[in-house]
Amino acid sequence: MNISCREVEKHFSLNGRTVRALDGVSCAMNSGTLVVITGRSGSGKTTLLNAIGGLDRPTGGSVLVDGEDLYARGDRALSRYRNERIGFVFQSFHLSPDETALENVLVPFLFARRPPSDARTRAHDALGRVGLAEQIDQPAGTLSAGQKQRVAIARAIVNRPDFVLADEPTGNLDERTGADIVALLRGLAEQGLGVVIVTHDSAISRVADQALRIADGRIVEGES
Amino acid sequence: MIGPARALRRAGHNLGRHRARAIVLAGGVAIGVAMLVFLLAFVAGTRRALLDRVVSSLPITHLTVVPRSFSLSVIKFESPFSSLDPEAVERIAGLAGVEEVLPMAALKLPAQLRARFFGQGFVTDTGVFGIEPGLVVDQVPPEAGFAEDTTATPAGGPFPAVISEDLIDMYNTGFAKTNDLPQLTPEILSGQEAILYLGTSSFRPGPEAGVRAVSIRLIGVSDRVPLVGVSLPRGLVEGWNEDLAGEATPEYVQLTVVAERAQDVEDVAAGIEAMGYEVTSGREIAQRVRTLTRVLQVAFGLIGLVVLAVAGVGIGNALLLSVMERRHEIGIFRSVGASRGDIRLLFLCEAALIGIGGALAGLGLAAAAAFGADRALDRVLPDLLFLPESFFALSWPILVVGLSLGLLVSILAAVPPAHRAARMDPARILTSG
Ligand SMILES: Nc1ncnc2c1ncn2[C@@H]1O[C@H](COP(=O)(O)OP(=O)(O)O)[C@@H](O)[C@H]1O
Ligand SMILES: [Mg+2]
Numbered sequence: 001m002n003i004s005c006r007e008v009e010k011h012f013s014l015n016g017r018t019v020r021a022l023d024g025v026s027c028a029m030n031s032g033t034l035v036v037i038t039g040r041s042g043s044g045k046t047t048l049l050n051a052i053g054g055l056d057r058p059t060g061g062s063v064l065v066d067g068e069d070l071y072a073r074g075d076r077a078l079s080r081y082r083n084e085r086i087g088f089v090f091q092s093f094h095l096s097p098d099e100t101a102l103e104n105v106l107v108p109f110l111f112a113r114r115p116p117s118d119a120r121t122r123a124h125d126a127l128g129r130v131g132l133a134e135q136i137d138q139p140a141g142t143l144s145a146g147q148k149q150r151v152a153i154a155r156a157i158v159n160r161p162d163f164v165l166a167d168e169p170t171g172n173l174d175e176r177t178g179a180d181i182v183a184l185l186r187g188l189a190e191q192g193l194g195v196v197i198v199t200h201d202s203a204i205s206r207v208a209d210q211a212l213r214i215a216d217g218r219i220v221e222g223e224s
Numbered sequence: 225m226i227g228p229a230r231a232l233r234r235a236g237h238n239l240g241r242h243r244a245r246a247i248v249l250a251g252g253v254a255i256g257v258a259m260l261v262f263l264l265a266f267v268a269g270t271r272r273a274l275l276d277r278v279v280s281s282l283p284i285t286h287l288t289v290v291p292r293s294f295s296l297s298v299i300k301f302e303s304p305f306s307s308l309d310p311e312a313v314e315r316i317a318g319l320a321g322v323e324e325v326l327p328m329a330a331l332k333l334p335a336q337l338r339a340r341f342f343g344q345g346f347v348t349d350t351g352v353f354g355i356e357p358g359l360v361v362d363q364v365p366p367e368a369g370f371a372e373d374t375t376a377t378p379a380g381g382p383f384p385a386v387i388s389e390d391l392i393d394m395y396n397t398g399f400a401k402t403n404d405l406p407q408l409t410p411e412i413l414s415g416q417e418a419i420l421y422l423g424t425s426s427f428r429p430g431p432e433a434g435v436r437a438v439s440i441r442l443i444g445v446s447d448r449v450p451l452v453g454v455s456l457p458r459g460l461v462e463g464w465n466e467d468l469a470g471e472a473t474p475e476y477v478q479l480t481v482v483a484e485r486a487q488d489v490e491d492v493a494a495g496i497e498a499m500g501y502e503v504t505s506g507r508e509i510a511q512r513v514r515t516l517t518r519v520l521q522v523a524f525g526l527i528g529l530v531v532l533a534v535a536g537v538g539i540g541n542a543l544l545l546s547v548m549e550r551r552h553e554i555g556i557f558r559s560v561g562a563s564r565g566d567i568r569l570l571f572l573c574e575a576a577l578i579g580i581g582g583a584l585a586g587l588g589l590a591a592a593a594a595f596g597a598d599r600a601l602d603r604v605l606p607d608l609l610f611l612p613e614s615f616f617a618l619s620w621p622i623l624v625v626g627l628s629l630g631l632l633v634s635i636l637a638a639v640p641p642a643h644r645a646a647r648m649d650p651a652r653i654l655t656s657g
Contacts, residue, residue: 046655055559056651075563076225083561090654094556098241110234111226111561155560167655 001085001162001194002066003052004028009060010047010217021047022058023217029196029210031162034189036208037198044217045198046167052196053086053165054078083111087156089185091168093148097141101132101151104140108159126154130184146177153184163194170201182207226566228573235573242546246578249542252535253582253630258589260528261626265594265616267524271517273612275510281447282506284486285323287493289316289479289501308476312499316481319495321488327476328450329354329461332469334425337454339418342406349425351453354461359480360386364444370457381439382417385454389447410445417441420454422464436468448480532629535582536637539575543641547571547648554645555653564646571642572635579634583627590626591618 010022021044029035029052039045050056051063054070055078063070070081082088087108095104105123109115116122127136130150135143140151149169156164166185170178182197186207189195197204205211213221226234239246282288291308308327317325331352338347357370364370370384389410396407422436440454449455465471481496483489486507493503547554554567562570594616601615 047651050651050655053559055654056649076565079558079561079563079566080225082559088559088654090559094552094559094654096553096556107556108560110230111557111563111566113225115230159561 001031002028002064003030003163003194004064004067005048005052005061006064007061008048008051008058008063010044010051010056011059020217022051024061025214025217025219026061027212027219029163029194031194032189032192033194033209034186034207035194035196035210035212036205037196037212037214038200038202038205039198039214041200043214045200045214047217048214049165049167049196049198052163053088054081055088079111080113083108083113084159085162087153087159087161087164089149089152089156089164089166089169091171093140093145093152093172095140095148095151095155098139100137100139101127101143101147101154102136104151105155105158107155112159123154123158126158127151129157130154144177145173146180149173149177149181150184153181153188157188157193161193163196164188166195166197168199169197170199170204225563226569228569231566231569231573232577235570235577238570238574239577245542245546246581249539250578250582250585252538253532253579253634254585254589256528256532256535256633257583257586257626257630258593259531260525260629261587261590261618261622262593262616263524263528264521264622264625265590265618266597267517267521268617268619268622269594269612269615270520271513272617273615274513274517276612277447278506278509278513282504282509284506284510285483285489287481287483287489287496287503287505289481289496289503290477292500292502308479308501309473312501313476313479315499316479316496319492321484321492322481323484324358324482326356326359326480326482327458327474328356328359328478328480329458329465329474330477331422331461332465332471333423334428335423336421336425337418338421339416341408341416344405349427350420351450352420352422352461352464353450353453353455353477354458355386355449355455356458356480358482359448360444360446360455363446363448370443380437382441383438383456383460384443385418385440385456386444386446386449387413387442387454388449388451389445390451392445394451413442414444415441423468434468436464529629532633536633538637539578539634540637540640543571543575543638544644547641547645551645551648551653554648555650558648558650559654567648568642568646571645572638575634575638575642576631579631580627582634583630586630587623587626594618 005025005027008022008025009020012019012021023044025044025048037045037048047056051058057071065081065085070078073081102120102123105126106119109119124133124136127133130153132147132150132154135147140148143151149172153164164185169181169185173181182204185195185197189209197208211222212219289308313325313327316322331354335350335352336347337350338345360370364386370386392408392410392413399405400407418440420438420440422438424435440456446455462474465474481492483492489505489507493505493508496503557567557570594614598614598616605611
């Protein structure tokens with residue numbers, strides 16, 4: 001799968017001022033590659049990732065998925081795109097703390113058009129792939145930060161998406177745990193997924209297949 | 225896309241996670257539904273009791289006919305053209321749709337009754353009425369001898385007599401209480417004998433020589449005979465009127481007209497009214513009971529609805545709060561593929577489950593309250609024969625109305641919060657920490 005941004009703009013009006021979170025971003029990314037987008041806080045990384053992921057409609061330009069305009073479609077189609085082709089990973093994990101790791105991983109199937117009969121097996125597999133086979137029935141709230149992020153990654157990959165979009169996935173982790181998570185994501189790209197990591201930590205770009213740099217809502221380095 | 229089945233299951237799961245809140249919300253619905261159902265069932269039960277009573281004392285195929293009278297405050301004129309004599313009976317019996325005419329005669333003389341109950345004797349003035357066996361045939365067992373030809377009985381009796389059910393109630397709640405006498409029941413009374421003095425009363429003592437004493441035997445009670453007096457077979461009373469008061473042609477105080485079918489009642493009533501008589505039909509009284517209770521039902525229904533509406537506002541507010549509390553979950557759901565519609569459906573399903581659970585609990589509560597109220601009333605109210613077994617009728621329609629209103633109010637209350645949840649911007653929720 002290929003995702004391309006064409007002059008993507010996202011303008012917010014805040015107290016009568018216009019904030020240009022994205023100011024004409026063009027880029028392209030493919031499955032099987034690890035893309036790392038770096039930039040300072042407030043540079044527009046999260047906004048770009050959400051635009052790519054079908055979560056936040058840009059105010060200008062277009063996001064093309066295999067050549068088709070993603071936002072030409074309605075809420076239903078965008079939701080299906082997020083469900084079937086994208087997996088999100090967030091800085092603060094966004095798990096339900098009182099539910100088990102397995103229950104958290106099963107959530108995408110709740111909104112699947114046709115939930116597979118082997119959903120639980122798939123969730124087990126996904127947790128196995130992130131190295132949490134032992135913690136399946138543990139409430140997410142009782143896991144360590146690194147384990148939480150692994151559960152989040154398992155949730156992102158359980159429905160076999162084409163892309164995993166990770167927003168500051170190491171932001172709440174110590175350096176070593178962060179490195180493990182990056183290695184895990186790197187592994188996913190090697191297995192054929194498209195992985196996009198946005199981070200303010202420019203060190204992570206070293207493991208990237210493709211490194212982009214964003215500042216003030218524009219790609220300033222590595223533009224394709 | 226989540227679909228209703230999965231949405232309901234997930235909604236149940238969510239309610240389980242926030243059990244205390246769910247119970248409080250369902251409790252509000254339960255109280256509203258219970259109140260509504262309790263009040264409606266009370267009106268329905270009262271209506272049933274009243275109708276039972278009306279239908280028993282005046283079945284819907286029956287009409288009572290009396291001479292038309294003009295009342296000028298204290299003075300009452302009876303129309304001279306509308307006397308109820310055998311000729312009038314014949315004319316009415318000839319009307320289309322009339323099955324039977326049952327005349328009622330009254331003794332034209334004063335009378336007194338002497339009886340002994342529980343070893344105590346008492347004497348009272350009394351009215352004496354002559355009725356057709358057909359009037360009470362379903363209330364007084366035929367084997368009690370009411371329908372038998374009394375000409376074979378010796379002139380002194382004993383003659384079969386029927387008294388009013390209401391008279392027993394009046395005696396039990398009034399006379400017996402103030403005079404410290406035991407309560408009477410139809411069973412105790414039946415078979416009791418008494419002496420009837422014809423031609424005398426405490427107001428108008430008759431000449432010793434002209435007074436005739438006959439004995440009567442109580443064979444049953446009825447709610448279709450006059451309240452103040454004893455009712456005997458009509459031929460007997462008519463004979464006394466002829467012998468003792470010199471009445472040549474009988475004059476009746478009332479006719480009971482039985483229509484062939486219930487739908488004939490109105491035509492028959494119109495025909496008799498056209499002859500110049502006053503007509504009362506059981507159907508008409510039943511209609512009045514229905515109209516009155518319908519008005520009550522609407523009024524009580526509105527009270528229940530107001531309570532339900534208050535519960536609805538409570539649910540709406542609580543759900544709005546819960547939407548704000550759970551915005552992270554909403555954001556996660558959206559990010560893994562929930563559409564706006566899915567989120568809306570989830571919240572509506574939660575409200576629906578609260579509504580159903582609350583409404584079912586409310587039905588149970590109403591049933592329990594009705595049971596309790598019946599028992600309390602049973603203790604408080606005097607033992608009147610006409611009081612119903614239960615003052616409540618928890619009929620299917622009322623249960624269905626309670627259940628669906630509970631459900632409807634909950635779902636309606638959840639529409640604004642569900643809409644709010646659906647409109648939340650997931651990008652904003654998920655990045656705000
Ligand atoms: N919902 C919003 N309303 C107004 N301004 C916003 C909103 N979301 C993001 N912004 C602004 O857009 C810019 C880019 O934000 P973001 O994409 O979150 O940056 P980053 O993830 O690189 O820190 C920032 O200036 C931010 O304040
Ligand atoms: Mg960010």
